[in-house]
Amino acid sequence: MKIKINIIRFVLLSISLSTLYSCTKDQILIGTDKELYDMSIETTGFTWFQNSSNLLEKSSGSGHPQPYLKTRYNEIAASQLDSSGRILSDANFPDGSLIVKELYDNTSDIGRYAILYKKADHEDADANGWVWGYVDNDENIAAPASTKGASCISCHSQSESIDYMLMNKFYP
Numbered sequence: 001m002k003i004k005i006n007i008i009r010f011v012l013l014s015i016s017l018s019t020l021y022s023c024t025k026d027q028i029l030i031g032t033d034k035e036l037y038d039m040s041i042e043t044t045g046f047t048w049f050q051n052s053s054n055l056l057e058k059s060s061g062s063g064h065p066q067p068y069l070k071t072r073y074n075e076i077a078a079s080q081l082d083s084s085g086r087i088l089s090d091a092n093f094p095d096g097s098l099i100v101k102e103l104y105d106n107t108s109d110i111g112r113y114a115i116l117y118k119k120a121d122h123e124d125a126d127a128n129g130w131v132w133g134y135v136d137n138d139e140n141i142a143a144p145a146s147t148k149g150a151s152c153i154s155c156h157s158q159s160e161s162i163d164y165m166l167m168n169k170f171y172p
Contacts, residue, residue, distance in 0.1 A: 029135065032124045032145040036133030040100045040113040046072035049167050051085035055107060059170035063155045066111050068104035071167055073097070077118075080163075091162050093118050095129065099165070110137045114152075116164065124148060130164060 029037055049056075049071040058067050073081060077097035080088050093099070097118040105111035115133030124131045124145040132149030134142040143151050156164040 029139045029141060032122070032131065033133060033135055033141050036115045036117060036131065036145060037113065037135045037139060039098055039117065040115045040133065040135070043072070045075055046100070047075075047078040047081060047085060048072050049081075049085055050171065055104060056171060059166075061155070061158070061166060061170050063152075064101075064103050064112070064114065066103035066105055068107060070102045070104075072100050072102070074099075087162050087165050087168050089162065089168075091165070093163050093165075095120055112136050112142055126153065128164070 053070060053072075055068040055070060058064065058069060062069075074097065076095075077093055077099050080091035080093050080097070082088055095118050097116075099116045101114040102110050103112040103114060113133065113135050115131075115135070117131045117133065118129050119125055119131055120129035122131050126132065126148040130149065131145055132143070132147075132152055133145050134152070136142055149156070153164075156166065158166070158169075160166070160169040162168060
């Protein structure tokens with residue numbers, strides 16, 4: 001009788017665990033990725049590129065699949081913008097800078113956030129002090145911050161980038 005009860009318990013536990021894990025996302029939003037996502041969904045106190053919250057069409061140099069974008073800068077990062085909301089040609093964003101590119105699936109729905117947060121002493125910072133976030137609007141991780149921008153840096157290092165920023169190059 002004890003063996004039957006233990007087998008039933010094992011089967012029920014297996015079904016419960018299987019159900020639990022089949023309902024979870026591929027990559028759960030925790031740690032640095034959650035921190036970056038939480039910072040990116042807050043829009044108060046930001047300055048938009050070119051002082052405009054209008055959607056921009058994806059540029060020819062973009063590696064992002066979404067067709068539209070908006071880019072915004074927190075107060076610290078905005079110190080590196082000129083009066084027209086463009087990045088200063090000699091900009092070097094200070095620690096605490098947060099730059100959020102909202103990537104739109106269509107003209108009304110944000111599909112993903114591409115996030116750059118400058119925090120040189122952060123465990124996930126690259127050699128230039130940037131922490132890279134790439135998180136879907138539904139909180140799935142598109143590329144974990146722990147990779148330190150490995151899938152992003154080659155594009156962001158192209159000619160005419162300013163501290164990894166390409167907005168001036170593609171949106172003159």
